[in-house]
Amino acid sequence: MGDPVPVREEAQVRLDLLALKDKVFCFCLGFVGNAADARDLAQETFAKALAHCGESRPENPQAWIMRIARNTCLDMARRRKSRGPHYPVSEYAAGDGETPELHAGREEEIRIVRKAIDRLPRRLRDVLVLREYAELSYQEIAQTLRIGSGTVMSRLHRARRTVLRFYREEHHGKNT
């Protein structure tokens, strides 16, 4: 381990990390598909990150915490696997001016997208979730996953194409 981080610097790292709360939460949401679990995972991620930010001294706090979030999500996915399949539960009510039928329809569409993302291979899912849920740039995704920007682009393209194909097939299946 290196020299201890000065208190002011560590406090700044903590503030930088906490500013990423929404991104981390959305990333976890992209992995698990429901807000309650995503909140738990985000809290666990921050608990780990805040406990170790002093000793780890991350050069790129965003990439560092996203890696922690990813590992935390994968840990939970492993635990879930042993407990059986997980089906996301909708926690939301219909919004203003939205009929229950319309709301149910949108929920169903979101469910199909979630199903498609869950079926993606892990490498593709990582990139898609970092891009679409955490809204990271190609460069930031490349730093987080420690891969090239070209790889990020090709994986993202494949992931989107796969999700779209599944989405179309599901719709086609329902319409026929």
Add this chain to the structure above:
Amino acid sequence: MEKTPERWNEIAALIREEKNQALDYLRSRDFDPRAALETRPVGRSFRLWTQRPGLLAAAAALFLAVGLVSFWLLRGGWKSAPTAPAWSGILADSLLYGGGDRFEARIPAAGSLEPVAPYFTAWAKAGLERAAVAAGEPFDPAAPVERADPGEVRQKIGRMIRAGAIERLLASMEKINKEV
């Protein structure tokens, strides 16, 4: 590369909607990482053990120490360990072979021992004699079975099986058993 279909915008809109709803949920509740620290899952202690090389090394050293103490307690010292040949050492750990030494020490001389079960002894001896005669080899009751060459024993058993000696032995044992 195939152009990403334009319909992706629809998917992106759905994802955006899902995110907005989820963010509303998050903002309506407390976000307290310390709570997650206090309610860490059960697997944490195991991960700590396996992720720290120092702890693993300490556990391995403790395991080795316990093993050595157990060995010392069982053997009563270190004398027998380096002098014993490898195979004898391994065999000596088995209950029957290890016990054999103690029995041999108590036996004064071959032949002077009173049989514990005379009927069984006679039955077994007769059976072995007949098997040996059937296999065409002289019967040697004093042959040291446990020190025999394993290859030779295998050959003998193979010859006996080919000659049908074992079947005859079983038949004769059955006959003796009926007579007794």
